[in-house]
Every structure is written in C-alpha cells, then in structure tokens.
Amino acid sequence: MYLSTSRAADIAGHTRPARGPVRAVPGTVIVLGLVSLVTDVSAEMVTAVLPLYLVAGLGMSPLAFGALDGLHQGATALLRIVGGRVADRTRRRKLVAGTGYALSAACKAALLAVTTPWSVAAVLAADRAGKGLRTAPRDALISLSCPPEDQGRAFGVHRALDTAGALLGPLAAFGVLWVVVDGYDTVFTVSCCTAVLGVVMLALFVREAPAPASEPPARAPVRTLLRIPELRRLCLTAAALGLFTVGDAFLYLLLQRRLDLPVAYFPLLAVGTAAVFLLAAVPAGRIADRLGRQRVFLGGHVLLIGACLLLLVPVPAGPPLVVGVLVLLGLFYAATDGVLMAAAGAVLPAELRTTGLAVLQTAQALARFAGSVLFGAAWTLWGPGPALATAAGGMLLALTSVGVAAAFGGRGPRVPS
Numbered sequence: 001m002y003l004s005t006s007r008a009a010d011i012a013g014h015t016r017p018a019r020g021p022v023r024a025v026p027g028t029v030i031v032l033g034l035v036s037l038v039t040d041v042s043a044e045m046v047t048a049v050l051p052l053y054l055v056a057g058l059g060m061s062p063l064a065f066g067a068l069d070g071l072h073q074g075a076t077a078l079l080r081i082v083g084g085r086v087a088d089r090t091r092r093r094k095l096v097a098g099t100g101y102a103l104s105a106a107c108k109a110a111l112l113a114v115t116t117p118w119s120v121a122a123v124l125a126a127d128r129a130g131k132g133l134r135t136a137p138r139d140a141l142i143s144l145s146c147p148p149e150d151q152g153r154a155f156g157v158h159r160a161l162d163t164a165g166a167l168l169g170p171l172a173a174f175g176v177l178w179v180v181v182d183g184y185d186t187v188f189t190v191s192c193c194t195a196v197l198g199v200v201m202l203a204l205f206v207r208e209a210p211a212p213a214s215e216p217p218a219r220a221p222v223r224t225l226l227r228i229p230e231l232r233r234l235c236l237t238a239a240a241l242g243l244f245t246v247g248d249a250f251l252y253l254l255l256q257r258r259l260d261l262p263v264a265y266f267p268l269l270a271v272g273t274a275a276v277f278l279l280a281a282v283p284a285g286r287i288a289d290r291l292g293r294q295r296v297f298l299g300g301h302v303l304l305i306g307a308c309l310l311l312l313v314p315v316p317a318g319p320p321l322v323v324g325v326l327v328l329l330g331l332f333y334a335a336t337d338g339v340l341m342a343a344a345g346a347v348l349p350a351e352l353r354t355t356g357l358a359v360l361q362t363a364q365a366l367a368r369f370a371g372s373v374l375f376g377a378a379w380t381l382w383g384p385g386p387a388l389a390t391a392a393g394g395m396l397l398a399l400t401s402v403g404v405a406a407a408f409g410g411r412g413p414r415v416p417s
Helices: 005-012 027-057 062-074 075-088 091-110 117-144 150-179 185-206 222-227 230-244 248-258 267-291 295-311 319-345 348-381 384-409
Strands: none
Touching: 027 091, 027 117, 027 150, 027 185, 027 267, 027 384, 062 384, 075 091, 075 117, 075 230, 075 348, 091 117, 091 185, 117 150, 117 319, 117 348, 150 185, 150 267, 150 319, 185 222, 222 230, 222 348, 230 295, 230 348, 230 384, 248 267, 248 319, 248 348, 267 295, 267 319, 295 319, 295 384, 319 348, 348 384
16 A cells, blocks of 8 residues: 555545645646646647537538547547656656647647548547647646645646636637638647647746655556555546546537537537636635545536436527536536546555556546447437437446445445435
C-alpha cells in the first residue's frame, strides 16, 4: 500500500478531511490551465462543427459516425501508457506533454489538405493520439505541484480554465460560419494558428520542478500499478461506466433533430455545456475534496442519466429542453473529468504518477471507444430512442453494480444519506 488506511478512507469518501487554511493554487496549475485554454479553443472549433458536417453534410450514417466518435475517444489510448511511461522514466514530463501538443497542432494544419470523411478520420485519430500523449504528463505536473488534500481543487481550477477554451472554441467556430458560408477551411486555419500559440506558451512559461533526489526512477513494470487497490477500483469503475457513456456529440445531434436547429447555431450547443462546466468545475473539485472523490464521480453519471431521460420523455422541443440537457451535461463533466484524476493522483507514488494516470485514462478511453461504436450501431438498428434508453439503463446498472461491490467490499463510496 502506498497510502495509510486513514488516507485511503478519506479519498474513498468514508471520512471528511479537516478543513485547513485555503492555500493558493500553484502557478504551474494556472499556466497549464492557460495552455489548455488556448489549445481547447483550437480543438473545440473543429469538434463543434464536425458532427453536423460529417452526418448532415457528408452523409455519414449513425453507425459510421459512432465508429468515428469511438475512434476519436479510443485513439487517445494508443500513446497514453507509452507517454506516461517515458515521462516517468526520463522525468521529462513537460517535454512529453509538449510533443503531444505539437502533434495536435500539426494535425490542425493537415485538416486543410484532406477532403474525404475517412481521411478526416485519420487526421483526427492522429490528433487524439497527440492528446493521449500529453494528457497524463500534464495531469502529473498538476498532481505533483500540490499536496494530496488539494488535488480536487487544483484539478478543478485547471479544468475551469480548460473549459473556458471549450466555451470560446465553439463561439469562434460560430462566428466564422456566420461570416463565411461553408467556411470550414477558415475554421481549420484559425484552429491551427491557435494550437501553435498553445505550444509556444507551454515551451516558454511552464516550469517543471526538478525531481527530488529521493524520487527513484520508474523501473517497476506497469502491472505493479494494478496492485494498488484504489487504482484498480478506479479503473474498473471508469471502464464500466465509460462503456455506457453517451458522447456529447450524439446528444447534440438528438437535440438538433428535436429542435430542427439551423446549421450555424449547432456549435452553440457545446457553448452551453462548456459554460456550465466552467462555472461548476472548481466547486465540484472542492466538494470532492471534502465529501469523497469517487462519490462525486458516481454522482456525475447520475446527472448524465438525467440528460438522457430528458431526451427520452415527451418534453416539448424548446428552451427548457435545451437548458435542461446542457446543464446536466455540463454538471456531469464538472463532477467527473478532473475529479477522477484527483482521486487517482492521491493514491499514486510520485515516481509512477504519470504512468498510473495513463493506465486509468486508457481504461476509460477504451471503454468509451467501445461504447460509442455500440451506441452508433444501436441507433442504426433500433433508432435513437431505444439506443438512448439502452445506454441509460446500462449506466444505471453499472452504477448499481459499483455501489453493491463497494458495500460488500467495505470500501469505496457510500451513498449520502
């Protein structure tokens, strides 16, 4: 065990840590948040227009789009563990993260040269591979910059800045499409320039503290990480829930169909989600630090089930439906994204921090890859309603299974009274 029993219980949510003085968020977290903000402006400009462009513009079937969306999720898994392992062994986490950011920037430029749906898919896969390479080293830099009891708040601040970029990206795409009819090339050009700016900011302003002499090099095999009970439990939970997680792109397509939303306004759906995520990320992180990170993570999936149910019930198509779905989706991301990394960071030793985070992220990404393909197939075979109902039911079953396993195992999150 890498943690004492009392610390592990705090993380699992059994006890509430004592409230101490509020410490300033480390500068590393702020700068990495600003890098993520700029990079997310670039990424979300592209992501905001792709679902409608590929499905409505290029005629992709829901099954084909599900495979593409799954590839978008799963391609990040290709280099996560490799990048994490290299970063831990060389202790050059900034360099590995910067390589991933640079690869994604190059892919934005490549979008200007490809013209078919599957060539676009190949470029997006490479872009996501860059994200996979950089995410674990970046999160390790955040985790190593603050004490375990402040992990949730630190990741909440980073995710808030990151999400500000996710909010601005669709707005930028909307502005381009409003001014330039079918201006997809213009969107890709602006996205590429913004991504390059993020790489420059990382190179100039992020400072990686030298590893202490007491930190041994990461020589142990990756499989030893799964001997950490808390990490193993997190991996299983994230994978089980990820298999039934409905991607936001599918939810936006369903909303667009219900509302008959004009093409130019489609990117604004992502803006609504990002705005809620931005406002809720830091409070969700602080709540997770106090009440238990796994508990908050599971609660976030209950909110996603609520968003699915809103699209299933016969609610009139109008502002209440849009607001309800986007608020629940934004709260889901606030309660799960950074909170999961904070839960893992607090149970991992420093010399294996990046690799451990990469293992967890890979488990989740592979499950979401499979889930996206299955959801697209269910939509094609049964229609969107039955597919959404199946996903919501599967997520509820996974949540119940996790809760029962935690109760009988005497560990894990407890349901608040």
